[in-house]
Amino acid sequence: MSNTSENPKPSSSSAKMTLKTSDNELFEVEEAVAMKFCTVKQYFEDEKDSDVAARGSTTVIPLPNVHSAVLATLISYGKKLPQSNAVADNHEEEETKKKERKKYEQGLLKNLMPGELLDLISAANYLDFKEGLEFFNQALADHIQNKSVEYVRKFFGIKNDYEPHEEEKYREEYAWAFEGVDED
């Protein structure tokens, strides 16, 4: 697990922040990206308010609920989002960037295990990372769309706790739904 997440780009904002994960890994993140994590933003702003002059690069923000692997992915996703302070691109550049992002997103989701996806959602929620939350929530929904009940259980690692008569009643009530779905 690498310590620094990226090399600083000279053109983007120079302020960096350091985030510390639950497994004590340190991540140096550009301010623009880190600010998308509203929890971090709040922490940073609280720091600013205090009397001590906060120099962003030396403040280490603890994220005890986030594991390093998860944070790495969220940071990487955050970087790929259109930056709010970026110069407006012309239409063509925007299109190319969009395509790149789509490709990146697909690659990201392809090899994701269900547990990892749930972790990402939890972390995005904890960090109040709206775009990430939306994206991974949607990814999760897409994963279980049109899949059978057994698949859903296996995918999430949950166990059937229905009483037999309950399950029977349920299947009868929703008989319309229980036909023609891929077992996968």
Add this chain to the structure above:
Amino acid sequence: MGTLLLHNPISMAKRPCPSQISPAAPPPLNQMDELLETFLSSSSSLSVDLSFDRLLESRASSDSDQAHLIDTAVALGSALLHAAKRSARKRASSHNSLYWPLPRELTINVFSMLDTQSLCYAAAACSMFNKYARDPPCYANIDLTTIVPKVNNAVVSTMIHRAGTSLQSLKLGIVPGPIVSPGSCQPLVYSIRNSVDVSKFSWNDKRSRQGKESSILTRSCLSPLVGDNGAPGTLLRRLHLYNIERMDNTSLCGALSACPSLLDLEIVGLHVELRQTLMSVSANCHLIERLFFESSKTGRDDSLKTPTCTDLVENCPHLTSLALRGFKLHDNKVRVLVKGFRKLRYVDFSTSYSITGGFLRNLGSSMGGNLLEVLILRDCMHLKEVEVARLLTAVIEGDYKCLKHLDISNKEGLASEGDWYDRCYKSSVIPIKQVLAERPDVCLLAEFPTEGSYIDIDQMADIVQESDVGLPSQLSSHISDASMFTSSSESSYNSDQGSGNEDGHDANYVMYEESSDEVEIDLNGGFYGAQAEVSLAS
């Protein structure tokens, strides 16, 4: 009693009367605990099996003893099984609630992104999910459309009630195969023909009818929208209904009266009258932006009247997308609509009867026409070649400046000026190539009959030019053979449907010729550039 059996098989054998065993009081709890512990820790399924057989044999002398032993074993075995399974479920429940990492709101958020069927699957996975899946946001978008009849009123009612005030979108009915999106360039005969076929399938097949009475949506399937002081319907934004055989005018209008916030209404294959439905929309759905209406009786609904059109235009000023397919539409009435809706961008009158295209004259440069982005007049039986030519000329000259998509395809060709029975599509009259040249921003679909199937525009123009002389006459000889029409399925044109415009039409033509500029209808008197005001009789 069982314990006595297990513990003292020998003394059991000595006991003469089995009936003395049953009423004995159950042993105190700790003794049972010990027994069970011993039994469970030291037994294997096989040893239990063998042991039981031996016990049974030892009572071979008494048939009633054996019977009793068996009954007891079944009873106790079941009790043990039941207790064990109950505990297994409890453990599964607590595993689920401990293991599941997402808080309630997030889970519900994910569930609300699922389509209705997948939501039912998620809910069936475990009781925790079932609980989450009952939350109103999960039912904001209810999609109960199915390929064959499966959903009944009760299902609809349950879901609408669960949604409560979160209900935003409701789709109901029979949709054969994937929904053809109205903006697509696919032939829309698909949806009409198939809708007729599928409904025929379910009602003519007596066996399926009997078995599936409980799976049928009846006329009151939408009444939950109206119940509870209409609360569920109040915020409903989208309502799509497909091929609900039993839906009638009263029920539909009743439902619409409960949906004042409706933005998007799509009705396909319902046995409802165009005029009554539009009147109901006019009266209740003032915010409506999209209206997509496809007739269940192609070409036979002639109910539209001019006052209905003027009312609709007045009361629903936000309409941007209008599709009326398969109705008998007269040019003057359609003109009221197309001119009157000031935000109208999307128009689709495919498979309409009676309209000749005259309604488009002088429309492209003024209010109501110049915002049009999509105009679809596919397979309109009475659409005249000469009117299409006029339209295309206007497009070449720069009118309809927002136009992006124009579809004038017709699988029978266009109607000639004289007898609509004569079909033609000469490229010398219809300037397809020029449109492509002058207005490259416009996607023009002009599929007319040739040998072979779909040909793209460039090739089409070439072929039409080349076989200029040959094809039209071939086609008219086809057409004079009446069997050509009747054989090509219900959705084809009824040969007795005259254009219906003929009587009033000439009068309209005269009016159009007289006013060199717009023919304006004085609605709120706020139109620019009105040169002439003519009131058109309905």
